[in-house]
Amino acid sequence: MSGMVNILMVIEAEIATTHLLEQIMKACGVHGVGHRVQLLGKLQIGDITPDTIPMFVRCADPLVLPWAQLLVDANRSYAYYIDDNFWRIVGHTPLATYYRHPIIRKSLEFAISHADAVIVNSSELCRFVSSFNARTAVLPTFFDFSLIDGVQPSSTDEIRIGFAGSPSRIDDLDLISPVIELILEKYPKTIFEFAGVLPKGVSIGPRVRFFPHTGDYNAYIKFQATRNWAIGLAPLMDHEANRSKTDNKYREYGACHVAGIYSNIPPYSDVVENSVCGLLVDGAQSSWFDALAALIERPDKRTILANNAFEHVRARYDVSHVSHDWARFFKRLDERRSRDIRPLKQSSLDLKKFYRRLERLKIHLAVVYQEGGCRLVIQRIVRKIRPSR
Structure with missing residues (x-):
């Protein structure tokens, strides 16, 4: 089919994932795929014209359920993008509690199972999500080199x-936190820098620096490129949720000419050639210490790994190349969508949205209660109703 394919990205909030996805969508523009972005909470029926294909991005909020139901009832095509295994998040963090809630699971699974296409970036996640929807496709990850040109x-x-990384990565840092003091003692010129999250039991000091988390991916990657890291760390605890993640750290370290040390599990074991483009290590404390020591003592090895990784990332992940695959996917989706569509009914949407908003409020209160009890719940309520000054 000729003409522009119109994709409406529907997001819950602006986070690193949505910023990354906008990079590839912008790059698809030269291939005849246009896109717009709308927040799920502000989505209106008028946003979804007959020639528009909505793409829900990581949406599990109860509000996604009435929208997915509305589109299914009207025989409208939509896609769903997911880059994390929300079913297998470990621990008892507010994030884990949220995604374990039955209503969140219901919204997530309905939206995914009824999508005309589900997009993932890892084969591990594809195997899991395919149990809900056989129309799951693995599209390649990417890096936008224009973000660091001239930096x-x-x-x-x-x-x-x-x-x-984000604060949710704190448990993964348990793999490297025991060796930090040992490395600092043995190698006086070493400095550890953490942005967004600090390992448990590690204090900020003259040789341990901390930088606040930023949700602006463009600013974040520029920050990383300026820091001139000799070594980049990519620890992942070995569990199903982590094995379903994308290879973000490898792409970022490679693009920024950083020699990386990676946990020897997917996604990194799928793409990193050990001792060529980076070092792969198991979960033992001694393995992380030995890998760090090897790169600290051999600046020539760091240079070789960094240069090889850069060339590999440039050849495999450059967004201008990868966008061809993404654009082809959206064009095929557009060709497959039914032209026998029905109008979207506002009346059937309004009542469902009302109930879902009530459910969403209950879920958030339950998560806040688990996090800090009645006192935190009251604080959050007061903050919401207090007039701004």
């Missing part, structure tokens, strides 16, 4: 060892 790394004689 100059800061000049330093320090051997900086870095990690950046």
Whole structure:
């Protein structure tokens, strides 16, 4: 089919994933695939014209359920993008509690199982999600080199060892936290830098730096490129949720000429050639110490790994190349969608949205209660109703 394919990205909030996805969608523009972005909470029927294909991005909020039901009833095509295994999140964090809630699971599973296409970026996640929808496709990950064009790394004689991530990554840092003090003692020129999350039991000091988390991916990747890390850390605890993640750290370290040390599990074991583009290590404390020591003591090895990774990332992940695959996928989806569509009914949507908003409120209160009891619930309510100054 000729003409522009119109994709409406529907997101719950602006996070790193949505910023990344916008990069590939913008790159698809030159291939005849246009896109717009709308928040799920502000989505209106008028946003979904007959020639528009909605793509729900990581949406599990109860509000996604009435929208998915409305589209199914009207014989409208939609896609769903997911890059994490929300069913297998470990621990008892608020995030884990949220995704274990029956209503969240119901919304997530209905939206995924009825999508005309589910997009993932890893074969591990594809195997899991395919149990809900056989129309699941693995599309390649990417990196937008334009984000760091002209960015100059800061000049330093320090051997900086870095990690950046969200607070949800704190348990993964347990793999490397025991070796930090040992490395600092043995190698006086080493500095550890953490952005967004600090390992448990590790204190900020002259040789341990902390930088606040930012949800702006463009600013984050520029920050990483300027820090001039000699070594980048990519620890992942070995469990199903982590095995379903994408290879973000490898792409970022490679693009920024950083020698990376990666947990020897998917996604990294799928793409990193050990001792060529990075180092793969198991979960033992001694393995992380030995890998760090090897790269600290051999700057020539760091340079080789960093250069090889850069060339590999440039050849395999450059967004301008990868966008061809994504655009082809959306064009095939557009060709398959039914032209025998029905109008979207506002009346059937309004009542469902009302109930889902009540459910969403109950879920958030339950999560906050588990996090901090009645006191935190009251604080959050007061904060919501207090007039702004």
